[in-house]
Amino acid sequence: MRMGAVVSQGAGKGCGVLYDGSSRAPVAVGPVMSLWQRQKNWWSEVVWKPKKAxxxxxxxxxxxxxxxxxxxTEANKNLLVETFRSIAEILIWGDQNDSRVFDFFLEKNMQQFFLKSLSQKCGRFVCLQxxxxxxxxxxxxxxxxxxxxxxxxxHVNSLIVLRLDFSDExxxxxxxxxxxxxxxxxxxxTIHFFYNEHLRDFPLYTEAIKFFNHSESMVRIxxxxxxxxxxxxxxTQMLEYVCNKTAAPFFSNLVWFIxxxxxxxxxxxxxxxQLPFEQRQTGRTGGGQHLDHLYYIKDILCLGLDSLSSVLADQLLNRLLIPLYVFSLTDQSPFPEGQESPRISATLALFLLAQVFLVLSESDVVLPLAYVILTGDTSLSLPSLLTHSNPCQRKENTDDPLLSHQWSRLRDQDPLFSRPAL
Structure with a gap:
């Protein structure tokens, strides 16, 4: 545009026509934003943004x-991250100082913005933040x-079930x-916000246990x-769901992992x-992991949930302690002839059994295990070993005539079982 050109504002907002200063011939037509408009937009951002954080x-x-x-977008991702951070800070402040904050948050359904942003495959940076x-x-x-x-x-359950890039550690x-x-x-x-008793759906629990055997120890913990x-x-209803629908496969996988x-x-x-002791880091770490698992099992058994403890004890005894640990001390096999059974060295088996008795004191596990070790009689475990149904869904073991007779004989004849606990 030559010197002397003028701008004539048209009827349309932000539009104008450029004229040559001497001939008054139109040169260009298009959107034009005056310096005053730019200043006005900039000042509106500054003036209307509240000073209090x-x-x-x-x-x-x-x-x-x-x-x-x-x-x-790439252009606004930093702005959005800072906005979400600011909202979180305001909500934490409002939790203690101003109830109107949560009233407004709920009225505007602001949590949907978190869900929308994560649902857009927004990239690693925004997702992490x-x-x-x-x-x-x-x-x-x-x-x-x-x-x-x-x-x-x-919205929280919707966030939980989002398929994020879990290949990124x-x-x-x-x-x-x-x-x-x-x-x-x-x-x-609050459990009713997470567990839907009508749909029998509990995403917080079911999504989490998918990673119980992850390679990263912090994730497992x-x-x-x-x-x-x-x-x-x-x-009651939530625990019934956990026991009937997830306990058997979860504990079975846990025992397999151990x-x-x-x-x-x-x-x-x-x-x-043949290596020096100081180089056997993996061995010491493995023993520590086994101990961690035992303490986790003890925490579950100490909760006093009979149905859950029954499932766990059944899986622990008949899929790990007896077939792997105890039978590794003998020449026998817990499986039918011709079927290969895993074994470990007798020294390691004794060490691991010592850890079991050191950590666990619950009679559902300790008494049957001690009886099998001291008498060599594995018949007590056979009914449970051969039954693959969930113990929560079948009658008590005392209804089994064979097992009931064995336990009666055990209590009458063996002084070990006359004690309340080991």
Missing amino acids: HSLEQLKYQYQVLTRNQVV LLQTLSILFENIRNETSIYYLLSNN EVLAYYISFLKTLSFKLNTH AVRTLTLNVFRVND GNNVIELDECLLSQA
Whole structure:
């Protein structure tokens, strides 16, 4: 545009026509934003943004930011991350100082923005930041009413079942941490936000136990913590669901995982028998992992949930302790002739059994195991070993004539079983 050109504003907003200053001939037509308009837009952002970082007005402002940025892009991802962080801080502040904050949060259904952003395959950076923000938010909220607000509308369950990129170890770590944080909020009142008794659906629990045997130890520990938090909730229908639908496969896989680690430990010890002791790190780590599993099992048995303990004791005795540990001390096989049975060295078997008796004191496990070891009579385990049904769904073992007779003979003749506990 030559010197002397002028701008004539047209009827359309933000549009104008460029004229040559001498001939008044039109040069170009298009959208034009004056310097004043740019300044006005910049000043509106500055003037209308509340000065207080923690206030209801700030939350309203952040809500407007989210409504204008509902699609995650490279250009706005940093803005969205900071917005979600700010919202979490305001909610934590409002939990203790201003109840209107949660009223507005619920009224505008603002939690949907978290779900929408994560559902868009928003990229690793945004995903990690959102999961971290959600964990911090739920970890720091103390008021029960505020918790109910956050758990309403089923958005949390929708977040739990999202298919994120779990091949990324950091994404998985933040996801499991988020689930573990939620599990600490479980009680007889909040359990109904997570467990749907009509649909028989419990995503917080079922999604978490998928990672119980993950290669990363911190993930496994978080899953164990979550399951214990679930088992501690005194809700009959939820516990019935856990026992009837998930306990048998979960404990079966847990026992298999322990047994597989023990076999790998045995192979490692045999291959490293000639190495100096200080180089046998894997062996010492494997023994520690076995001890950790035993303490986890003890925590479950100590909860006093008979149906759950019955399933766990059945799986533990008849799929691990007797067929692998005890039979490794003998030349016999717990399986039919011709079927290969895994074995470990007698030394390792004795060491692991010593750990079992050191940690576990529950009679459902210790008494049958001690009887089998001291008498060599494995007939007590046969009915359970040959029955693959869930113990929660069948009658008590005392209804079995063979087993009832064996236990009666055991209590009458063997002084070991006249004691209340070992």
